[in-house]
Amino acid sequence: MLVLFALGLVASTFGAIVGLGGGVIIVPALLLLGPSMLGIDVDTTLAVGVSLGVLVFTSLSSTLTFMREGKTDLRSALFFAISSGPMSMVGASLTSLFNPDTFRRAFGIFMLLMVVLLLLRSRIKPYRGQWRYIRTYTDASGATQQYGYNALPALLIGGVVGLVAGLLGIGGGVLLIPAMLLLFSFPPHIATATSMGVIFISALLGSAVHLYRGEWDWVLVLSLAPGALIGGWLGAIISRRIGSVLLVRIMCAALLFFACRMILT
Template identity: 55%
Template sequence: MLELVFLLFLGFAASIFGSIVGLGGGIIIVPSLILLGSRLTGEEIDHPVAVGTSLAVLIVTALASTLSYTKKKRVDYRSGWLLFITSGPAAMIGSALTGHLHNGVFQLIFGIFMLLMAGLLVARDHLKPITRQWPIRRTYTDEEGHVHTYGYAILPALMIGFCVGMVSGLFGIGGGSLFVPVMVLLFRFPPHVATATSMFVIFLSSILGSGVHAALGEINLWIVLALIPGAWFGGRIGARIASKMTGKGLMWLLRLTLILLSSELIIEGFTKL
């Protein structure tokens, strides 16, 4: 009973945070299942199962967040569908590769990736978004009436979609840690639009990625069912919280989280090598 309560809380907390920063919550679920698996199920949870389980829960989290963001008209569906063209298949490839990474190596690579993303976000204040005029231009009017202009080209967008999809399937984190900073720095997306659109793409990619993990027997269905209720409500609440945060606050929350979790994963990875 205590284990069930913990899983409900884990799904709720991870989804709230994941929705706020556009990660989808997997960045909390995957390490938690790996570190606490023996206490929850009586035996250790291998990282492929943790990743597959996380992706399955991300479907619910990302759907709840996307619906909430849609009410605020912050999801750029046209851009999201374009990114999904490559992120979807790449998520399937990444999911198939997860099981080939040994314990220790997985945590180390995961941690280094998170640290690189954190470094990119820390440097963001000292970097200016690219001023290039992209061939495809989009506009977004925020609640205060300010008009934001951003854009992209199809080929770079497809390449980024592929990289993010690979990360999503391989690590089970949704890929928002890469999507959001790249969309903000390279394409000048407003942070709130980047977060909302990221959640939409995560929703689509998670369906394909978790399908591969399910076919490989790398999903713990009972844990998924325990996490889903909290994930649904947490995803919706997180989207509402994010709607009230400033873009600057959103980015600082993402930076601090990535630094803390990347440090923990790198240390754990070295101890298991």
């Protein structure tokens, strides 16, 4: 129980800081710790189902904290969730049909590409088209930044994010945050906070499908949940103390680490 509490706390704190959710830590940890520490065999579908269940607590706690600080763009989160929510249910229903090793490696390679794009984003020409939905954000120093998106690209990206979230149980922030930063010019802190709001809806619907299919373990979910609630709140608190440049570097380091893990393991 203490191991699971610590796992939920560490994974959720880190996931809330960078907006990834924490599933990238929980899923492999359950697969590795199941036989030796927990005395049970945890297969891929069960690990994904439990991870999504825990992500509900993580994302709820962090989203409420970010909302109190005015960093969550709730309207944008709900817009992305129009497609990410239903597609997370589709992904959850397909988890058992895919070869997990092949899919993990392919996704790891894609994450490496996202890291390269994030590192080079200062040299990439920003999108100059007209956004239909325009938002503005004013930081603590009084500087105002404009960002936005068009309906079709946002819905397509939201759908892919939801599919990946339900399929792998990792939340989907690994795709959503790079898209927000590179395509829609979201400020890093707004991207992190908004991503957690989208993850909440995707995790809620995706975990419901895994629960219905029996790919679930209440003992694991409820043992991880207290640490996830605390970690989601703590990660959101830590995130506000980190500058935008450092936050992007932490995101890149996290994506690089988990990309390598997905490719090599």
